[in-house]
Amino acid sequence: MYEIVINGNKTITLNEKQFTFLTLIGQLGFLTFNQLTLLWSIVNRTYVGFSHSMLRRWINNYHLLKKHPVIPSQKKRSSNLSRPVYHLSSFGVRALKNNNIDYIPLEQLNYNSHNEECNEVTIQALFQAAFDVDLVNSQLKPINLNLKNIVASSRFDLNKLDLRSFSKQVANYKAHPFIPDQMISFTRHNQKYEVMVELDNRTENDNIQMAKIFNYIKYAYQHPQTQIMMVIAITDGSLPTYRIPKYSMPYLKVNNLLSKFKTYTIEHHGQKYSLVDLYRRVPNLTITIAGVKEAHVDIADFINDKNYISFSITELKLLANILTKKYKHKVVFQTNKKINLDRSNYLNIQGKTIGYMIYNPNPIIYQPIKIGYEHTLDTYLDLNSCIPKNYIYCFPTRSRKLLVPAISDYYQRNPGQPIFSQKQGMIFQPILEDNINPKWLLQLLFAREHYYKYLYNFFTSGTIAASNTAHYEKLTYVNSRAYRIVNSYLQQAHVQLNNNSPRPYQTLHNIAIKTNSAKEFAKQLNPQDIPLEVVRSIFKQIPIKAFSSPYFPTSSSYVSLISSNYLYLPNHSNPKKRIQIAF
Secondary structure: OEEEEEOOOEEEEEOHHHHHHHHHHHHHOOEOHHHHHHHHHHHHOOOOOOOHHHHHHHHHHOOOEEEEOOOOOOOOOOOOOOOOEEEEOHHHHHHHHHOOOOOOOHHHOOOOHHHHHHHHHHHHHHHHHHOOOOOOOOOOOOOOOOHHHOOOOOOOOHHHOEOOOHHHHOOOHHHOOOOOOEEEEEEEOOEEEEEEEEEEOOOOOHHHHHHHHHHHHHHHHHOOOEEEEEEEEEOOOOOOOOOOOOOOOOHHHHHHHHHHHHHOEEEEOOEEEEHHHHHHOOOOEEEEEEEHHHHHHHHHHHHHOOOOHHHHHHHHHHHHHHHHHHHOOOEEEEEOOOOOHHHOOOOOOOOOEEEEEEEOOOOOEEEEEEEOOOOEHHHHHHHHHHHHHOOEEEOOOEOOOOOOOOOHHHHHHOOOOOEOOOOOOEEEOOEOOHHHOHHHHHHHHHHHHHOHHHHHHHHHHOOOOOOOOOOOOOOOOOOOOOHHHHHHHHHHHOOOOOOOOOOOHHHHHHHHHOOOOHHHHHOOOOHHHOOHHHHHHHHHHOOOOOOOOOOOOOOOOOOOOOHHHHEEOOOOOOHHHOOEOEO
């Protein structure tokens, strides 16, 4: 417990979670209300709303936070804040100072949309990492027996992350010609890891970004024992600002930067060097380029040390089975025996040939397969070299499709064919559809256990709350195939789910109106009885505005994961205009 003196004689007491919350606000500088809500859930390791009444308590009763309002102006500059933000008060600063905790001094806070978006990337990444219960790629266990925390990842440990500024984390920071917008560092297996976020708000030309990349290459070269991720996050309107008021996929900007990188040369000590060659000399540096809406994914995977290889191999074997049926010839996927897949992870598997698709028409054809990540510079370089050599380039199976770079120049010279051929390179980007995604069952179980009042309201009156304006003419249900893997995860919590088909609304309405309490009614619900639209409405009601929210629908419309549906040519910068492979 932490005792804090305010107003001279009044003392308040904060518990460990509240003080952590205060510390992170001080180290990030300022946060919007939605960012505070996400951070409060991260600290508590469960979905929990940070209500406006709680915010008023922190401002008016605790006197630890202050509001920085939007300043009215006839001329709204693109860099101005478009919503209020909240920062430490002088009492909050004193509380951290008395506990020898670093923070950003109030006089150094720059209230602009650039820093607001940078904090958005950081908070969204922490939220994704904190609640990434990935049962497909990992054998995870619940963090405890409390179903309140059933949606929290046991891989994530907030206490091991250092979110202090670059100047506080790097002793000789003035020796480097850059200061990242945000830094996150941690230690894993006695090795140091660093994430550096650079926000590109589209006011700087591409040459400046190339100079930044060169600076990070030098930094990584000087710190060979540290694994470093540089994240270039591009303003895309996912956090509305005066500059970009609504979301627009930044595929042109991403591909322009990548094209520039491939051909860029830099002069150093009187000699010219290819930026690509320099980048390849520092294996401890990974650079990603993505919009703000997707940049958090790479950071979260880096923090949680994600390994997608096992499920990718499963998908490739399924693809081989489908190809066998379609072509009436034996097709098998064979892993590359030269790679120790058990020791592979997010960093060292990037760009490796993990295996071959082997076709048995006479003569036998071996089609190599590489695995990579959507936003890395490595992937872009691999696509340019591997697609012309007829590789299949495989990406992680995700709940939603992420932006993969295009190699449009190649396809201008070599128009791709929409019909599958083992003599044509392609990308494989499978989607974990709702009906096979284990997370959905966990989310529905969590809703039943914790949002039973909303569910009771819905099944008695047709709406979750008086303020809810959603329409429920059409209800969607999960007919999940993931019960076995979810029940294995829940076994330690002594909970098992029954694989029952969803019951009609009217049946559940009749049960609800005869039940005395919301909690008693919820006990009679199976998770699959809960419509997805209702759970999404609850998430908005809390509200938790997370880019990684499992309550958003997938980016695909397929009922189940059929591997052959996810083959494309990276021929166009706009993913909606890419050629999908047919059979």
